[in-house]
Amino acid sequence: MERREGVLAIVTLVTGGLCGLIYFYLSWRVVRVRQSAQVLLGDGGDGLLLQRIRAHANFAEYVPICLILILAIEMSTERSTWLLWTTGLALVVVRLLHAVGMTRTVANRYRVVGAAGTWVVMIGLSVGALVVAVGMGG
Template identity: 35%
Template sequence: MDTITSGNAAALWVGLHVFLMLTLSLLVVRLRQKHKVALGDEGIPELARAIRAFGNASEYIPTALMAIVVLAVVEAPPLAIHVAGFVLFSGRLIHAVGLSNSGGASIPRAIGMVATWIAYIFMGVALLFYAIA
């Protein structure tokens, strides 16, 4: 068996995040169909939360995936990419579940955001390290 490369690691996490985004999108579509809402949320809290869960993921995931891809390009160790991808994916999933269940502050939302920020910091430091190393 060949060894796992940085590109393989990045492909795994990019692929998983693509499916997370697809799932969040499908949840919005399902609720729009259920409530017969074409645009906006029409004041339906469940739909508003689903829209925000997708929107929040859309705000954080693309930048992080660019960082993961660049880490692969600079041949960061696959383990570093797996750590970044796992922490980010876990954070985004936990945050989406928390937001889908409650529009207010919640432990899952807080844990999800902290994990996302930790992944961002880890990737930012790693990218700067490879930029100057």
């Protein structure tokens, strides 16, 4: 693919595309329970609906900052490194694990690994962004 101006942010595109599909699935799960429980707003006291709302919301709380950091690093370094690819893939995997863990009613390793993994990815990307900024003289 030919570049026009700047860089082609392929890591961001792939990671964002995969995350978008996961987000859609989490949204669809909320809508299905809303319809069956006939709850238009909030959770209506329905435990399953609350669980699905929180899985969806948690995804929305963490993924955007990670995608922004991936994009910023990718655009600033003008290349897609194996480390950035690995980080993008890790984000997708840990968010999937967290979503699976949120479907369980008891504490479980999927949720723990998904949450902790998300924090590791976010911290790694944050530190990476600062390193790139310092390297650019910022």
